[in-house]
Amino acid sequence: MMQHQNPIFIPGPTNTPDVLKAAMNISNFDHRAPDFADHYMPLLSDLKKVFKTETGQILLFSATGTGGWEGAISNTLCPSDKVLIARYGMFSQRWIDLCQRFGLDVEVVDCEWGTGAPIEEFGRRLCADTQGHIKAVLVTHNETATAVKSDVHGVRKVMDTANHEALLMVDAVSSLASMEFRMDDWGVDIAITGAQKGFMLNTGLAIVGVSPKAMQATKTATLPRCFFDFNDMANANAIGSYPYTPPVQLFNGLRASVSLLLNEGMNNVYARHHRIAEGVRASVVAWGLDLCAQTPDLYSDTVTAIMVPQEKDANLITQHAYKAYGVSFGGGLGQMAGKLFRIGHLGAMTDVMALSGIATAEMVMVDLGYNIKLGSGVAAAQQVYQKGYDD
């Protein structure tokens, strides 16, 4: 019971600052009132600063990131259209599955889990696609299941090299507002995230950035859509309105969240996430364990996936942590089930909170017979988190 007071260490939903909980705890009001637009339109505008886009627009759907994936596809593509995507974790796999259900011709590049988007292979296939059959390239920016960050900018570069016209769609659910993301600079056409990750809110918003080129594609796209229709939303937004009943509590929370982020400064937000992640990774080294991510350039700053020794069952870690210490870690998903556990450290995380997660993981592993020295991971992280003193 008291254990519910502990932070959660899952890669979303995240720990919500009190000020954002308060912002979401408002009464329903009339979304057709004349002053609704006075709050809504500046919010949409400020969100562009978080997405780092000036030419794109931001659409807010009452759904989750999965709904954002669906909207990205259904608004821009036609049945049987070819899309290029790599599978390197559970969430890229799920997007593939969604595309297949919508009748797309999904060209899957299978990669080892622990690696990221295969830039060179993408480049080769795009260059080979001289007829332009590939209508979209889909990239999972931060594969939450393996804690691997992909090089979205790199994908854009090979698309440009191939002079390819495909849309670039990015699942930025567990990266945006936590790790560097530059929609315009990276030439991203559709960027998708949710409220419950970097924005630190309750679940319930698919937040989608859409480039002018992607909006143009909606004119010819024939996949059916209605709830996630980009044009309904964009047209309503243009007059400060919304096509159906909006989740105003989440909008108000998002308003406060965006202000919090912009006040901290996006670069500071990224730096904080990087510092905390570095501390967690230092712990893993101290424990003598391996990350799932194969090389440092792939390390995610929002979640860390830690391989357990072959003879161990990682599921016992999440179970024991929850039962004995009241702490939630992420488990292994799909082919990684039992092989790794994950420490989420995005959103309203502090060094101090991270240390309690690391300390707990240590206790759990020692309880389970791992050959780990209590305090070792914490000490390694503390060295990263120390602030020094020169007042």
Added chain:
Amino acid sequence: MMQHQNPIFIPGPTNTPDVLKAAMNISNFDHRAPDFADHYMPLLSDLKKVFKTETGQILLFSATGTGGWEGAISNTLCPSDKVLIARYGMFSQRWIDLCQRFGLDVEVVDCEWGTGAPIEEFGRRLCADTQGHIKAVLVTHNETATAVKSDVHGVRKVMDTANHEALLMVDAVSSLASMEFRMDDWGVDIAITGAQKGFMLNTGLAIVGVSPKAMQATKTATLPRCFFDFNDMANANAIGSYPYTPPVQLFNGLRASVSLLLNEGMNNVYARHHRIAEGVRASVVAWGLDLCAQTPDLYSDTVTAIMVPQEKDANLITQHAYKAYGVSFGGGLGQMAGKLFRIGHLGAMTDVMALSGIATAEMVMVDLGYNIKLGSGVAAAQQVYQKGYDD
């Protein structure tokens, strides 16, 4: 500013009781924790009592009622399937539009706004459809735009008379948990509502009741869907799980809301809504105005749509009420724009709150030169609301 303390009189979102606001104001937690199912499964079970179904199951999507409409269609039908539906207001119109966008063959029965589902005409067409081309009959139970209640049970009866196999799908967004609704008794295959109406919560849940027959239809339905996939949801629910990140705050709120409703007793909930609505309608009579709903059997107990004299612009009522008194009423939609205004009185409404809405409407109309006597509508409603005294 202080005006925001006034109740809202729109037909949803509704006024939220403090206890439900508190229930939604909880921290994020791990939906993959072992005890998630302990809360989730009894909630799904208790919801069946509100829908009055024993054979059906309840699915909760992170979306709004519009998403529920979409899921109903996409999970059970194939492209070009024929559906039968009547247009008698903005919300039935929107569902028609959705069906058309999904490529269905929509057989529309156009009715005068102010009337409800044309039972006899439906019966004729269903009897004529000896080949069973019609795959679904769609009914908007409570047309929020005109405050008209349709006879869902009557539709079921003509379907049975015609011995027709079509699915019966009902938009119960602004009726369920406020007005009588009997999913099993009325043979409803899919019933759709949202969190922000009779359940008195924040916006963000499409709450869908699905009969075994409708679940069976998903096996052959070929319209694409993923986010709203009934089988993904039902399969996850069966093991106390959820197919994507669930909006746990709304679940917790729904838990509290269902308890509130069941404690009050569904029949008492209906009776309260009826009494409040009777008071509002008595006011309209006292004002010498007409309802949009043409006959008493069509009167909605959750919203009242009031026609203004021909020379008047009803939009001025909603604008002036908001600006001068800080009160939100509903406006006219579609062909009724400017011709009527609406008083919403569903959810956590009391007689006392309703009186303040009626009193405000009176002041607004007198301000705008209507020939109405101050206090007249209030007095008429008071006569309905009086409790007598025999302690």
Added chain:
Amino acid sequence: MMQHQNPIFIPGPTNTPDVLKAAMNISNFDHRAPDFADHYMPLLSDLKKVFKTETGQILLFSATGTGGWEGAISNTLCPSDKVLIARYGMFSQRWIDLCQRFGLDVEVVDCEWGTGAPIEEFGRRLCADTQGHIKAVLVTHNETATAVKSDVHGVRKVMDTANHEALLMVDAVSSLASMEFRMDDWGVDIAITGAQKGFMLNTGLAIVGVSPKAMQATKTATLPRCFFDFNDMANANAIGSYPYTPPVQLFNGLRASVSLLLNEGMNNVYARHHRIAEGVRASVVAWGLDLCAQTPDLYSDTVTAIMVPQEKDANLITQHAYKAYGVSFGGGLGQMAGKLFRIGHLGAMTDVMALSGIATAEMVMVDLGYNIKLGSGVAAAQQVYQKGYDD
């Protein structure tokens, strides 16, 4: 249950705006942290604008207004000191009782309930007190039990005429931040209020304005005190500190409340309360009932006390209102028990909310056999509240 959603119509505690509830819903923090003073000191400073004092200082005690009464006495007086005070209602009576318990020589002027501070009589006694035995004159600004406002400025004038050195202490619990109050202009030495009235917060703060002269009196006062010691508090405040654990949630709420009041403008706050009160009083006239307050100059703008016909029991009104309609009115206190009931209308009250209280009172009285026409009081109030239309 739903009835708890109704506004309350007691003369405090009052209805709390959502924004103030949110401001009080913060986590505990360290009141000895270096930045505590950054929030606390500007709050104390801004409170002076509400009290309308520049030379005085504001002290915040973790208590209620009753604690403020006690602190006023114990910090400035010695055992057996003479104080002059009139008894014209339950709250002036209670202050008298407190003074007596502290061993003061209490010179009570008994007045009819329904009248206010007897300015002329006070003047006579002060002039006669050539030896300066009277150390303090105590005035209940707004006698909540009878809804009578006294002329504090008038008391000051007769004190000045008598050239009397006594301290002027004012119970402004149910007037300050709602009705005009000018600490400096009126020469008030100690002004006392609480958080749960005009400041619209939870109960738990005695908010006390203290003049330099009153602070000087603490040097020679020998009544024992510690928890309410003005010097402990003032000395701590001077360095941005607090002498014991402060109720930081109420401080944060008070911060928001003061901002709300100052943004609305104190004169607008007073005008709003006056307008609402005028409407309530118009209702009473329409009902053919009498106010307890004997003349218009005595009418309170925060509460209205309504005499019932002699053959009636006013307690039945409050009981029936609560039981049948879920509405709280104030009852008669002391010698007025059963003879009057009270409608509180201070704090976050709107015209619209007031109308629901008036409408309820009407129904209650008709239920109880009063000869009152439904809608009559509402109509009278509506005429006061109408805003007209000239957009």
Added chain:
Amino acid sequence: MMQHQNPIFIPGPTNTPDVLKAAMNISNFDHRAPDFADHYMPLLSDLKKVFKTETGQILLFSATGTGGWEGAISNTLCPSDKVLIARYGMFSQRWIDLCQRFGLDVEVVDCEWGTGAPIEEFGRRLCADTQGHIKAVLVTHNETATAVKSDVHGVRKVMDTANHEALLMVDAVSSLASMEFRMDDWGVDIAITGAQKGFMLNTGLAIVGVSPKAMQATKTATLPRCFFDFNDMANANAIGSYPYTPPVQLFNGLRASVSLLLNEGMNNVYARHHRIAEGVRASVVAWGLDLCAQTPDLYSDTVTAIMVPQEKDANLITQHAYKAYGVSFGGGLGQMAGKLFRIGHLGAMTDVMALSGIATAEMVMVDLGYNIKLGSGVAAAQQVYQKGYDD
């Protein structure tokens, strides 16, 4: 900003569980409504289980623990009455000061800070007081400034041995509801605590247990009191009422808090606090530092006071912790200023939260040049907190 999400490690106010924050976030209601007593009286009754008294009664004042100290004195004693009390820290000193301000004859036993109530010396003095001049023995159960627990039961025993009639009054502010406390078994006549410690609530309640003997003493006590009058409160309570405006939000919070405590079981609550404290103390040993408390029997389970090396300034620890890491520790008070810092670990604390405090203290001390090994204290605490695994 994000740092405000960290737990606080001060010995009160404490970290408040979400469920208690929600319980305190309710709207004002009418405390004179007929059903107020239905909530209030069972609360008072259940509080007796936390105080472990059957014969005593619990009084709730809108104040802090300091107000409880004052009420204990002013309700039971006369001017110049002799009281026996030992000074061994800042909070016992403050109670002494209060007694002196109220004109009592305070017989102070000065003890070294770091020790507790001097049982034997008390025994000697009580035996010597054959005339019964000592009217009350005052004991600070848990001296928060030095983290020393005194043996209240031992004091009772020497009182009994001396066959002394004095009242036994106990400041249990930072012990009750966290550390074992047995009002009846230990023969405590007045026990005082506040809402913001073991009850985990906002500041604003003095919670006082009063024995029949202490209530009897009020009959002859002549010190002035009104706000804290025990008889006013007890008489009101007897009929489910309250003598002035009650802080109903705190009452509702207390209701939830008492349920939380009783559900956990008081012995489990004590055991949890003991385990957490043992972990913190193990850290101190690992750091090579000393506790202020001189012997293990004196160790407090709610707060730990840690001496810093002579050449160090402990104030830098609290300052640097707050500034660099956003963590609040307690500083040294009075003669201990600069010589020690304190880690509070009472209320809604978990092992996991405690580890983050320990880890932070380590970083802070290393930053400040202490000869301490990062991770060493954490490891020592982890060994205490480990749960083992035998599922």
